[in-house]
Amino acid sequence: MDILLKNLTLIDGTRRAPQENAVLVIRDGKILYAGASSGWSGSQEEVVNLDLGGHFTLPGLIDTHVHLAGSGEVDSQFRSESGAMALKMLSNAQKNLAAGITTVRDLGGWNEVEFVVRDWIQRREFPGPRMSLAGRFISITEVGADYYEGMYRVADGVDEIRKAVREQVKHGADWIKIGVTGAVLVEHGEPGLTHFNEDEIRALVEESTKFGRPVAAHAHGVDGIHKAIRAGVRTIEHGTFLFQDPAVIQLMAEQGIFLIPTLKVGWDIILAKDSNIPAWILEKNKATQGEAELSLKLASEAGVPIAMGSDVGTPLNFHGENGLEIYWMQQAGMSAIDALVAATGNAARALGWDSWLGTLETGKAADLIVVDSNPLEDLRILADQNHLQFVMKEGQVAACHAENDLPPALFAEQVLLIR
Ligand SMILES: [Zn+2]
Numbered sequence: 001m002d003i004l005l006k007n008l009t010l011i012d013g014t015r016r017a018p019q020e021n022a023v024l025v026i027r028d029g030k031i032l033y034a035g036a037s038s039g040w041s042g043s044q045e046e047v048v049n050l051d052l053g054g055h056f057t058l059p060g061l062i063d064t065h066v067h068l069a070g071s072g073e074v075d076s077q078f079r080s081e082s083g084a085m086a087l088k089m090l091s092n093a094q095k096n097l098a099a100g101i102t103t104v105r106d107l108g109g110w111n112e113v114e115f116v117v118r119d120w121i122q123r124r125e126f127p128g129p130r131m132s133l134a135g136r137f138i139s140i141t142e143v144g145a146d147y148y149e150g151m152y153r154v155a156d157g158v159d160e161i162r163k164a165v166r167e168q169v170k171h172g173a174d175w176i177k178i179g180v181t182g183a184v185l186v187e188h189g190e191p192g193l194t195h196f197n198e199d200e201i202r203a204l205v206e207e208s209t210k211f212g213r214p215v216a217a218h219a220h221g222v223d224g225i226h227k228a229i230r231a232g233v234r235t236i237e238h239g240t241f242l243f244q245d246p247a248v249i250q251l252m253a254e255q256g257i258f259l260i261p262t263l264k265v266g267w268d269i270i271l272a273k274d275s276n277i278p279a280w281i282l283e284k285n286k287a288t289q290g291e292a293e294l295s296l297k298l299a300s301e302a303g304v305p306i307a308m309g310s311d312v313g314t315p316l317n318f319h320g321e322n323g324l325e326i327y328w329m330q331q332a333g334m335s336a337i338d339a340l341v342a343a344t345g346n347a348a349r350a351l352g353w354d355s356w357l358g359t360l361e362t363g364k365a366a367d368l369i370v371v372d373s374n375p376l377e378d379l380r381i382l383a384d385q386n387h388l389q390f391v392m393k394e395g396q397v398a399a400c401h402a403e404n405d406l407p408p409a410l411f412a413e414q415v416l417l418i419r
Protein backbone atom coordinates (compact mmCIF):
# COMPACT_ATOMS: atom_id res chain seq x y z
CA MET A 1 0.00 0.00 0.00
CA ASP A 2 1.38 3.38 -1.02
CA ILE A 3 0.92 6.64 0.87
CA LEU A 4 0.29 9.73 -1.22
CA LEU A 5 0.79 13.06 0.56
CA LYS A 6 -0.45 15.78 -1.77
CA ASN A 7 -0.92 19.53 -1.89
CA LEU A 8 2.16 20.21 0.22
CA THR A 9 5.00 22.71 0.09
CA LEU A 10 8.17 20.65 -0.12
CA ILE A 11 11.39 21.68 1.61
CA ASP A 12 13.50 18.68 0.73
CA GLY A 13 16.61 19.14 2.93
CA THR A 14 18.90 19.99 0.02
CA ARG A 15 19.45 23.68 -0.73
CA ARG A 16 16.54 23.66 -3.21
CA ALA A 17 13.90 26.40 -2.75
CA PRO A 18 10.50 25.36 -1.35
CA GLN A 19 8.31 23.79 -4.00
CA GLU A 20 4.56 24.46 -3.83
CA ASN A 21 1.85 22.01 -4.84
CA ALA A 22 4.24 19.08 -4.50
CA VAL A 23 3.45 15.44 -3.77
CA LEU A 24 5.30 12.81 -1.76
CA VAL A 25 4.75 9.12 -2.39
CA ILE A 26 5.88 6.60 0.21
CA ARG A 27 6.22 2.83 -0.18
CA ASP A 28 7.59 0.42 2.43
CA GLY A 29 8.85 3.27 4.62
CA LYS A 30 10.82 4.87 1.82
CA ILE A 31 10.24 7.75 -0.55
CA LEU A 32 9.15 6.59 -3.98
CA TYR A 33 8.64 10.07 -5.38
CA ALA A 34 9.01 13.65 -4.14
CA GLY A 35 8.40 16.65 -6.33
CA ALA A 36 5.94 18.41 -8.62
CA SER A 37 2.49 16.84 -8.75
CA SER A 38 2.69 16.97 -12.54
CA GLY A 39 5.68 14.61 -12.44
CA TRP A 40 3.82 11.83 -10.63
CA SER A 41 2.05 9.43 -12.95
CA GLY A 42 -0.03 7.61 -10.35
CA SER A 43 0.35 4.43 -8.37
CA GLN A 44 -0.34 0.85 -9.40
CA GLU A 45 -0.85 -0.08 -5.76
CA GLU A 46 -3.68 0.73 -3.40
CA VAL A 47 -3.16 4.27 -2.12
CA VAL A 48 -3.88 6.15 1.11
CA ASN A 49 -4.40 9.78 0.18
CA LEU A 50 -3.78 12.75 2.42
CA ASP A 51 -4.26 16.36 1.38
CA LEU A 52 -1.90 18.53 3.44
CA GLY A 53 -3.59 21.81 2.50
CA GLY A 54 -0.35 23.49 1.42
CA HIS A 55 1.47 22.79 4.70
CA PHE A 56 5.25 22.70 4.74
CA THR A 57 6.83 19.25 4.66
CA LEU A 58 10.47 18.81 5.69
CA PRO A 59 12.78 15.87 6.40
CA GLY A 60 12.64 14.68 10.00
CA LEU A 61 15.22 16.76 11.88
CA ILE A 62 18.54 15.19 12.84
CA ASP A 63 20.30 16.32 16.01
CA THR A 64 23.94 15.21 15.88
CA HIS A 65 24.78 16.09 19.49
CA VAL A 66 22.48 15.16 22.37
CA HIS A 67 22.81 13.69 25.86
CA LEU A 68 19.87 11.45 26.65
CA ALA A 69 21.20 11.01 30.19
CA GLY A 70 20.58 14.67 31.01
CA SER A 71 17.28 16.50 31.30
CA GLY A 72 18.58 20.05 31.60
CA GLU A 73 19.50 19.88 35.31
CA VAL A 74 20.97 23.26 36.32
CA ASP A 75 24.16 21.77 37.79
CA SER A 76 24.67 19.56 34.72
CA GLN A 77 24.71 16.43 36.89
CA PHE A 78 23.43 13.29 35.18
CA ARG A 79 23.54 10.94 38.16
CA SER A 80 20.75 8.45 38.65
CA GLU A 81 19.99 4.90 39.64
CA SER A 82 20.16 2.60 36.59
CA GLY A 83 16.47 1.69 36.39
CA ALA A 84 15.45 5.30 36.72
CA MET A 85 18.08 6.27 34.16
CA ALA A 86 16.65 3.87 31.58
CA LEU A 87 13.23 5.49 31.97
CA LYS A 88 14.73 8.97 31.91
CA MET A 89 16.60 8.24 28.68
CA LEU A 90 13.54 6.70 27.06
CA SER A 91 11.43 9.67 28.06
CA ASN A 92 14.04 12.11 26.71
CA ALA A 93 14.34 10.13 23.47
CA GLN A 94 10.57 10.28 23.03
CA LYS A 95 10.52 14.04 23.63
CA ASN A 96 12.88 14.31 20.66
CA LEU A 97 10.68 12.22 18.40
CA ALA A 98 7.51 14.04 19.46
CA ALA A 99 9.19 17.33 18.54
CA GLY A 100 10.15 16.13 15.06
CA ILE A 101 13.72 15.04 15.81
CA THR A 102 13.57 11.64 14.14
CA THR A 103 17.30 10.89 14.51
CA VAL A 104 19.71 11.70 17.34
CA ARG A 105 23.39 11.05 17.95
CA ASP A 106 24.22 10.72 21.65
CA LEU A 107 27.77 11.84 22.44
CA GLY A 108 28.06 10.87 26.07
CA GLY A 109 25.76 8.34 27.66
CA TRP A 110 25.63 6.91 31.16
CA ASN A 111 26.81 3.49 32.35
CA GLU A 112 25.89 1.98 28.95
CA VAL A 113 22.15 2.31 29.68
CA GLU A 114 21.64 4.13 26.36
CA PHE A 115 22.45 0.95 24.42
CA VAL A 116 19.53 -0.84 26.06
CA VAL A 117 17.22 2.08 25.23
CA ARG A 118 18.37 2.11 21.60
CA ASP A 119 17.89 -1.63 21.24
CA TRP A 120 14.37 -1.59 22.71
CA ILE A 121 13.38 1.24 20.36
CA GLN A 122 14.90 -0.62 17.40
CA ARG A 123 12.87 -3.67 18.34
CA ARG A 124 9.76 -1.45 18.32
CA GLU A 125 9.03 -2.17 21.97
CA PHE A 126 8.74 1.61 22.42
CA PRO A 127 8.40 4.50 20.01
CA GLY A 128 11.51 6.65 19.77
CA PRO A 129 13.95 8.29 17.40
CA ARG A 130 16.64 6.51 15.42
CA MET A 131 19.75 6.59 17.60
CA SER A 132 23.44 6.71 16.85
CA LEU A 133 25.52 6.23 20.01
CA ALA A 134 29.05 6.96 21.13
CA GLY A 135 28.84 5.35 24.55
CA ARG A 136 31.24 7.05 26.92
CA PHE A 137 33.21 10.25 26.53
CA ILE A 138 36.87 9.18 26.45
CA SER A 139 38.92 11.60 28.57
CA ILE A 140 42.31 12.04 30.19
CA THR A 141 42.52 11.93 33.99
CA GLU A 142 40.90 15.23 34.98
CA VAL A 143 38.28 16.76 37.24
CA GLY A 144 35.44 16.30 34.71
CA ALA A 145 35.62 12.54 35.14
CA ASP A 146 34.49 12.84 38.77
CA TYR A 147 31.83 15.40 37.89
CA TYR A 148 30.38 13.24 35.11
CA GLU A 149 30.81 9.85 36.76
CA GLY A 150 29.17 7.23 34.54
CA MET A 151 29.57 9.32 31.40
CA TYR A 152 33.37 9.52 31.18
CA ARG A 153 35.86 6.75 30.47
CA VAL A 154 39.27 7.86 31.67
CA ALA A 155 42.16 6.65 29.53
CA ASP A 156 45.78 7.85 29.66
CA GLY A 157 48.37 6.71 27.15
CA VAL A 158 47.87 4.84 23.89
CA ASP A 159 47.32 1.39 25.41
CA GLU A 160 44.51 2.53 27.69
CA ILE A 161 43.02 4.52 24.85
CA ARG A 162 42.91 1.51 22.56
CA LYS A 163 41.22 -0.46 25.32
CA ALA A 164 38.69 2.31 25.93
CA VAL A 165 37.78 2.33 22.23
CA ARG A 166 37.38 -1.44 22.23
CA GLU A 167 35.04 -1.21 25.22
CA GLN A 168 32.77 1.24 23.43
CA VAL A 169 32.74 -0.96 20.32
CA LYS A 170 31.94 -3.99 22.47
CA HIS A 171 28.94 -2.21 23.95
CA GLY A 172 27.63 -1.32 20.50
CA ALA A 173 28.92 2.19 19.87
CA ASP A 174 28.37 3.64 16.39
CA TRP A 175 30.82 6.47 17.08
CA ILE A 176 33.78 7.11 19.35
CA LYS A 177 33.79 10.37 21.31
CA ILE A 178 37.03 11.91 22.53
CA GLY A 179 37.48 14.90 24.82
CA VAL A 180 40.42 16.51 23.06
CA THR A 181 40.30 19.74 25.10
CA GLY A 182 38.90 20.91 28.42
CA ALA A 183 35.19 21.66 28.80
CA VAL A 184 32.99 24.66 29.56
CA LEU A 185 30.59 22.62 31.68
CA VAL A 186 33.25 21.36 34.07
CA GLU A 187 34.12 23.64 36.99
CA HIS A 188 37.81 24.65 36.66
CA GLY A 189 37.82 23.01 33.21
CA GLU A 190 39.82 25.04 30.69
CA PRO A 191 38.12 24.78 27.29
CA GLY A 192 41.15 26.21 25.46
CA LEU A 193 43.55 23.64 26.88
CA THR A 194 44.55 20.56 24.85
CA HIS A 195 44.14 17.45 27.02
CA PHE A 196 45.33 14.49 24.96
CA ASN A 197 48.74 14.39 23.35
CA GLU A 198 48.89 13.98 19.63
CA ASP A 199 50.07 10.34 19.75
CA GLU A 200 47.07 9.53 21.96
CA ILE A 201 44.59 11.18 19.60
CA ARG A 202 46.13 9.38 16.65
CA ALA A 203 45.96 6.03 18.46
CA LEU A 204 42.28 6.61 19.24
CA VAL A 205 41.41 7.45 15.64
CA GLU A 206 43.45 4.54 14.34
CA GLU A 207 41.75 2.08 16.68
CA SER A 208 38.29 3.48 15.91
CA THR A 209 38.93 3.38 12.17
CA LYS A 210 39.99 -0.24 12.43
CA PHE A 211 36.49 -1.02 13.71
CA GLY A 212 34.84 1.25 11.15
CA ARG A 213 33.79 3.80 13.77
CA PRO A 214 34.15 7.51 12.97
CA VAL A 215 35.38 9.85 15.69
CA ALA A 216 33.65 12.88 17.19
CA ALA A 217 36.06 15.26 18.91
CA HIS A 218 34.94 17.51 21.75
CA ALA A 219 37.28 20.44 21.08
CA HIS A 220 37.06 24.12 22.01
CA GLY A 221 40.71 25.25 21.76
CA VAL A 222 42.18 25.69 18.31
CA ASP A 223 45.36 23.73 19.08
CA GLY A 224 43.26 20.73 20.07
CA ILE A 225 41.06 21.15 17.00
CA HIS A 226 44.13 21.21 14.79
CA LYS A 227 45.54 18.03 16.35
CA ALA A 228 42.17 16.29 16.07
CA ILE A 229 41.91 17.18 12.38
CA ARG A 230 45.43 15.98 11.68
CA ALA A 231 44.59 12.68 13.39
CA GLY A 232 41.53 12.19 11.15
CA VAL A 233 38.37 12.83 13.22
CA ARG A 234 35.11 13.35 11.31
CA THR A 235 33.33 15.94 13.46
CA ILE A 236 34.47 18.79 15.69
CA GLU A 237 32.04 19.42 18.55
CA HIS A 238 31.75 23.05 19.77
CA GLY A 239 34.80 24.54 17.97
CA THR A 240 34.55 27.64 20.17
CA PHE A 241 37.98 29.15 19.53
CA LEU A 242 38.26 28.28 15.84
CA PHE A 243 38.17 32.00 15.00
CA GLN A 244 41.71 32.30 16.35
CA ASP A 245 43.24 30.45 13.40
CA PRO A 246 41.86 30.85 9.86
CA ALA A 247 44.33 28.20 8.63
CA VAL A 248 42.60 25.56 10.78
CA ILE A 249 39.21 26.67 9.46
CA GLN A 250 40.61 26.31 5.94
CA LEU A 251 41.86 22.82 6.72
CA MET A 252 38.39 21.78 7.94
CA ALA A 253 36.84 23.13 4.73
CA GLU A 254 39.36 21.34 2.51
CA GLN A 255 39.00 18.02 4.30
CA GLY A 256 35.21 18.23 4.68
CA ILE A 257 35.35 17.94 8.46
CA PHE A 258 32.07 18.89 10.08
CA LEU A 259 31.66 21.61 12.69
CA ILE A 260 28.86 21.10 15.20
CA PRO A 261 28.66 24.45 16.97
CA THR A 262 26.16 23.75 19.86
CA LEU A 263 25.08 27.37 20.44
CA LYS A 264 21.73 26.72 22.13
CA VAL A 265 23.11 25.65 25.50
CA GLY A 266 24.98 28.94 25.93
CA TRP A 267 21.90 30.98 25.09
CA ASP A 268 19.65 28.94 27.38
CA ILE A 269 22.03 29.59 30.28
CA ILE A 270 22.66 33.27 29.50
CA LEU A 271 19.01 34.19 28.86
CA ALA A 272 17.53 32.26 31.80
CA LYS A 273 15.91 34.22 34.61
CA ASP A 274 15.92 33.01 38.24
CA SER A 275 17.37 29.69 37.24
CA ASN A 276 19.63 28.76 40.19
CA ILE A 277 22.32 28.05 37.66
CA PRO A 278 25.73 27.87 39.40
CA ALA A 279 27.66 31.13 38.90
CA TRP A 280 30.65 29.39 37.30
CA ILE A 281 28.45 27.90 34.57
CA LEU A 282 26.87 31.27 33.82
CA GLU A 283 30.16 33.18 33.75
CA LYS A 284 31.97 30.65 31.56
CA ASN A 285 29.16 30.70 29.01
CA LYS A 286 28.96 34.49 28.95
CA ALA A 287 32.69 34.61 28.28
CA THR A 288 32.62 32.25 25.30
CA GLN A 289 29.23 32.66 23.57
CA GLY A 290 30.27 35.52 21.26
CA GLU A 291 33.42 33.65 20.29
CA ALA A 292 31.49 30.49 19.49
CA GLU A 293 29.17 32.51 17.26
CA LEU A 294 32.06 34.18 15.47
CA SER A 295 33.74 30.82 14.90
CA LEU A 296 30.57 29.42 13.30
CA LYS A 297 30.22 32.48 11.08
CA LEU A 298 33.81 32.27 9.83
CA ALA A 299 33.65 28.50 9.35
CA SER A 300 30.39 28.71 7.44
CA GLU A 301 31.73 31.46 5.19
CA ALA A 302 34.87 29.42 4.51
CA GLY A 303 32.80 26.44 3.37
CA VAL A 304 33.24 24.17 6.39
CA PRO A 305 30.30 21.72 6.41
CA ILE A 306 28.03 22.45 9.39
CA ALA A 307 25.70 20.01 11.16
CA MET A 308 23.11 20.83 13.81
CA GLY A 309 23.81 19.65 17.34
CA SER A 310 21.92 21.17 20.23
CA ASP A 311 23.71 19.48 23.18
CA VAL A 312 20.25 19.00 24.75
CA GLY A 313 20.40 17.47 28.20
CA THR A 314 22.91 20.09 29.40
CA PRO A 315 21.76 22.86 31.84
CA LEU A 316 18.35 24.36 30.92
CA ASN A 317 18.72 22.83 27.44
CA PHE A 318 15.61 20.68 27.25
CA HIS A 319 14.83 17.72 25.01
CA GLY A 320 12.20 18.71 22.47
CA GLU A 321 13.46 22.26 22.10
CA ASN A 322 16.36 21.10 19.89
CA GLY A 323 15.02 22.98 16.85
CA LEU A 324 16.02 26.30 18.44
CA GLU A 325 19.62 25.44 17.64
CA ILE A 326 18.74 25.99 13.96
CA TYR A 327 17.48 29.49 14.80
CA TRP A 328 20.64 30.30 16.79
CA MET A 329 22.83 29.16 13.89
CA GLN A 330 20.97 31.59 11.66
CA GLN A 331 21.40 34.37 14.25
CA ALA A 332 25.15 33.71 14.21
CA GLY A 333 25.29 34.40 10.48
CA MET A 334 24.11 31.39 8.49
CA SER A 335 21.27 31.74 5.99
CA ALA A 336 17.94 30.18 6.99
CA ILE A 337 18.20 27.52 4.30
CA ASP A 338 21.80 26.64 5.23
CA ALA A 339 20.83 26.33 8.90
CA LEU A 340 17.94 24.05 7.94
CA VAL A 341 20.16 21.92 5.70
CA ALA A 342 22.55 21.61 8.67
CA ALA A 343 19.73 19.85 10.54
CA THR A 344 18.70 17.61 7.63
CA GLY A 345 20.83 16.79 4.56
CA ASN A 346 24.14 17.88 6.08
CA ALA A 347 23.45 16.22 9.43
CA ALA A 348 22.90 12.92 7.60
CA ARG A 349 26.21 13.47 5.79
CA ALA A 350 27.96 14.09 9.11
CA LEU A 351 26.57 10.79 10.40
CA GLY A 352 27.62 9.00 7.20
CA TRP A 353 23.96 8.05 6.65
CA ASP A 354 23.20 10.37 3.73
CA SER A 355 22.78 7.59 1.15
CA TRP A 356 19.45 6.69 2.81
CA LEU A 357 18.54 9.52 5.21
CA GLY A 358 18.25 13.27 5.63
CA THR A 359 16.51 14.54 2.48
CA LEU A 360 13.11 14.00 0.91
CA GLU A 361 14.31 12.35 -2.29
CA THR A 362 13.59 9.06 -4.02
CA GLY A 363 14.98 6.08 -2.14
CA LYS A 364 15.52 7.84 1.19
CA ALA A 365 13.82 6.86 4.46
CA ALA A 366 10.40 8.49 4.79
CA ASP A 367 11.18 10.48 7.94
CA LEU A 368 9.37 13.80 7.77
CA ILE A 369 7.61 16.55 9.66
CA VAL A 370 4.67 18.69 8.62
CA VAL A 371 4.41 22.26 9.93
CA ASP A 372 1.71 24.85 9.31
CA SER A 373 3.90 27.83 8.44
CA ASN A 374 7.10 28.53 6.54
CA PRO A 375 10.11 27.73 8.77
CA LEU A 376 12.41 29.71 6.48
CA GLU A 377 10.56 32.87 7.52
CA ASP A 378 10.90 32.08 11.23
CA LEU A 379 13.04 29.10 12.21
CA ARG A 380 11.73 29.24 15.78
CA ILE A 381 8.57 27.44 14.68
CA LEU A 382 10.71 24.29 14.44
CA ALA A 383 10.81 24.23 18.24
CA ASP A 384 7.15 25.23 18.69
CA GLN A 385 4.86 22.25 18.82
CA ASN A 386 1.83 24.48 18.17
CA HIS A 387 3.03 24.57 14.56
CA LEU A 388 3.86 20.88 14.26
CA GLN A 389 1.08 18.81 12.67
CA PHE A 390 2.63 15.36 12.74
CA VAL A 391 5.91 13.47 12.63
CA MET A 392 6.50 10.49 10.38
CA LYS A 393 9.29 7.97 10.88
CA GLU A 394 9.84 5.38 8.14
CA GLY A 395 6.50 6.16 6.56
CA GLN A 396 4.38 5.85 9.69
CA VAL A 397 2.94 8.61 11.86
CA ALA A 398 4.99 8.31 15.05
CA ALA A 399 3.85 11.48 16.81
CA CYS A 400 0.71 13.46 16.23
CA HIS A 401 -1.38 16.37 17.39
CA ALA A 402 -4.12 14.76 19.50
CA GLU A 403 -6.99 16.42 17.63
CA ASN A 404 -5.71 15.58 14.19
CA ASP A 405 -7.89 13.23 12.15
CA LEU A 406 -5.35 11.49 9.94
CA PRO A 407 -6.26 8.21 8.21
CA PRO A 408 -5.69 5.39 10.76
CA ALA A 409 -3.75 3.40 8.16
CA LEU A 410 -0.90 5.91 8.47
CA PHE A 411 -0.25 5.31 12.13
CA ALA A 412 2.53 3.26 13.70
CA GLU A 413 1.43 0.71 16.30
CA GLN A 414 2.47 3.08 19.06
CA VAL A 415 2.10 6.80 18.60
CA LEU A 416 3.25 9.68 20.78
CA LEU A 417 0.67 12.37 21.31
CA ILE A 418 2.21 15.80 21.25
CA ARG A 419 -0.48 17.21 23.53
ZN1 LIG B 1 27.84 17.48 24.67
